[in-house]
Amino acid sequence: MSNRPETNKQSCPVYKKCGGCQLQNLSYPEQLEFKQKKVEKLLKRFCTVEKIIGMKTPYHYRNKVQAAFYTDKKGKIISGVYQSGSHHVVGIDSCQTEDVIADKIIVAVRKLLPSFRMTTYNEDTGKGFLRHILVKRGFATNQIMLVLVTGTPVFPSKNNFVKAILKQFPEITTIVQNINPYRTNLVLGDNQKVLYGKGYIEDILCGCRFRISPKSFYQINPVQTEVLYGKAIEFANLKGSETVLDTYCGIGTIGIIAAKNGAGNVIGAELNGDAVRDAIVNARANNLKNIRFYKADAGEFMREAANEDEKPDVVFMDPPRAGSDRKFLESLIKMSPKKVVYVSCNPETLARDLAYLTQNSPYKAQKIQPVDMFPHTAHIECVVLLTKVLR
Ligand SMILES: C[S@@+](CC[C@H](N)C(=O)[O-])C[C@H]1O[C@@H](n2cnc3c(N)ncnc32)[C@H](O)[C@@H]1O
Secondary structure (H helix, E strand, C coil): CCCCCCCCCCCCCCHHHHCCCCCCCCCHHHHHHHHHHHHHHHHCCCCCECCCECCCCCCCCECEEEEEEEECCCCCEEEEEECCCCCCEEECCCCCCECHHHHHHHHHHHHHCHHHCCCECECCCCECCEEEEEEEECCCCCCEEEEEEECCCCCCCHHHHHHHHHHHCCCEEEEEEEECCCCCCCCCCCEEEEEECCCCEEEEECCEEEEECCCCCCCCCHHHHHHHHHHHHHHHCCCCCCEEEEECCCCCHHHHHHHHCCCCEEEEEECCHHHHHHHHHHHHHCCCCCEEEEECCHHHHHHHHHHCCCCCCEEEECCCCCCCCHHHHHHHHHHCCCEEEEEECCHHHHHHHHHHHHHHCCEEEEEEEEECCCCCCCCCEEEEEEEECCC
16 A cells, blocks of 8 residues: 555646646656655755745645647537647647636637637648637736637627627636747737736736736746745845846736845846736836836847846846856856845756856855746756855
């Protein structure tokens, strides 16, 4: 008999096909142990790794749910996720990681398609209408955004479709049509039309209010995001007069929370123009005047700031999975802030960047805190504090 502390009773019927929950064969305590060991293997050479912070209820934590569509040979419409490593759609009506209401909205849209003669997009022919659906929900505000990603701009009987879905889900606060006519793996296209509501939702994290547009990045597990950001702010230990950089800032969450928690002056940099627009609105919505955001490649932004002899006290960095680049890290060393707080969703690239920083500068990792943002999956988030030491 197994002596597991707790078995994962919610195991999913499409576990192997979907491939999204790579650790579902392990109980939640075993998953945390697996992640702890992985982070230690990669990062303990830099400093002691704190115990991973898990979730109390590690289910239905995803506030953003995405579905692909496919029509089979018998004309049956399927919605779900791509089978891992392929573009074959695995039918899924509900998932243990996803928001329950978001899953229900996706099923309802799928069931409405035939009565509106809406076809699904065929990747082989490049023909058909509906490519993807994206649902984002603000867990604190209960505002819901439905994004319909279509292959073509013309949306016949769109008003009736909007009415029909709102009748079933009056809690939807905005509906957006995103048009993606390209043969691409990217889900969202460049152009969009607001069909209902404001075209964005809002959510609250760490006491601050944030606007989130369809194409802006927003952390997908808000419960654990508060834990993660709480650690990042604790590591920065702001006293009230510091100049802080929030690089790879998305909609400005970390910088805004830092400004509310004592930063004297905050400057954010982000590549995605929609996210920067959200960040500027978010600073105003939170009554902050000591904060500015720039649309820029983070490496270019850092190089320019270093050349202008900027001397920030604290640099927050939260790059995508690929980690940071040499331009960024060299400029960071040149600027020489007192503290660097590195938030990472990929311990492999984090290890690479920490190796570069610690070998080429006086920085040393002081604290490494893993936070479980993605239960049942193999993904791991960490926050690291680096300070300068005399050698
Ligand atoms: C992991 S997210 C973090 C966002 C934000 N700190 C948060 O917690 O919501 C990474 C962000 O980096 C942005 N990004 C990706 N490459 C970038 C680059 N080269 N320069 C600046 N921002 C970039 C993405 O658009 C995304 O918003």
